[in-house]
Amino acid sequence: MVESHRRMTDKVKEVLDIDGIPVMLGGDHSITFANVRAFAKKYKNIGMIHIDTHADCAPQGLCGFKYDHGAHIRRIMELGCLKGKNYTLIGPRGYWPGPDLYKWMADQDFQWFTMLDVEELGIDRIAKEAADRANDNVDAVYISWDIDTFDPAYAPGTGEPEPNGLTSREGMRLMRLLSSSFDPDKFAFDLVEVAPNYDVSDGNSYSGGITSGLANRLIVELLAGLSLTKKGETEGRPVRPKSYRGTGNTYSFGKPKAQIPKRN
Template sequence: MGAPIDSGTSHRSGAKFGPQAIRGGDYLPHDGQRPHLALRTDGLKDLKVFDAGDLLMPGGDLVASLAVLREATEKISRAGAIAVVLGGDHSIASADVAGIANHLGRGKVSMVHFDAHADTGEDQWGALVGHGTPMRNLINDGYVRGDRFLQLGLRGYWPDNATLEWMRDQGMRSYEMTEIHHRGLKAVLDESFATLTDGCDGVFLSVDIDVVDPGMAPGTGTPEPGGMTSRELLEAVRRICLELPVVGIDVVEVAPAFDSADITAILANRVVLEALSAIAKRRSGSAYNPTQNLLDR
């Protein structure tokens, strides 16, 4: 479902048009099929996938809009389904994760957060709710434990030292791009997975598209050079959804007005398909070896 709001943005707006762009970011026919070449599964056929359209959100009222989203994801979770939310700016994470945690239990959902920015601000230009604050709000409100919170792809010139100290005090695992570049994304994921499932019943995957270098994903509100490649993101999403019990997903901050040839929207579309395909593969119980030749799988 779409969450078409961008009143939480701090720089360039336009993410409210993200859900439409993500759905349309595909050159393949709309035939209800998406056979994944590497995984040899079809996320749209092997899972029961339903697009509920965009939520009706009160224009100009961010708090009320987030309440609508929180109620929706809680209902989806209670029905035994996985909510996949198309943003919208990243303020939606404070609601979609909260709704699922209201069902599964506070502190029972861990978090994997791809982003150029930590989104752990105490406030945003005086506002307590915005796309720079959701992760702090989730931890402060007890929905997610800080020591079950993984961040990947941080870089640039924020947050400040006081915010970094707060993050450290919460026990967060936050990986800046320099460390990821030198150690490798695989090593970072290897050392984090066991923590994410310790004492938690599910994992929420939150992907801010600005985690990817703006050369590959320019259509976003707060681009930051030096990010992941699109391939790195897709492979990480695949592995997370193959190996961890994912209970919810959001893909946020696609702003099509700043896109070039729809490459950001297409990437976000593929992030969703990658996640669905990997979840289907996990449920099938069949093995996947990324080093095996395609025709031998």
């Protein structure tokens, strides 16, 4: 694994050296450390949004291995490129982590929104706060999205499924909000833990299963948002019916502004 991580770091660095936008697909969530390690070679201070069922900041990982998929956030903090005030976790639920690890996270000034918070506060408000924290006096932003954040009804093809996750509609809106919130030239993204062989849907269909289909759409939405931002635009141009009764596209945080509920 250490050698694999070294190769990943080298490859991401190659993309950054030609001013590309790294978009990585996994695979085990431990790859995020390898990817961010390359990112940190170019950018001294980064913001990070981590969308995941689990906190992934165990001191020695879930399997006792320092660089496993349950420890990558801890390893990234040790690189010195990420301050707690610039980090947000969205979607934790289930049995891990416990109080001790959450206490460590609080001591680092981490912010997190459990699925109960998602229900209470809504996607728009959470996305806005996460983006604000990630953009606060940093050189670049990294987003890491674990597919297990989704409820298994929408993404069964993953190694750590946990009930009461995001719906695909909530996830798509979150992606649309975040994709237009950062400088595309100082940005990287990974989507991890997609495991088609665990998918209970038809893996022989044109989509390769519902988990792979959802992962594909997330990447398309990300690239669309980044493209709009690079063109200096804040929203797309959907074709509306003459009698359209909706409120328009409110996905961006630029002008025109998204309709974000006021904070108490």
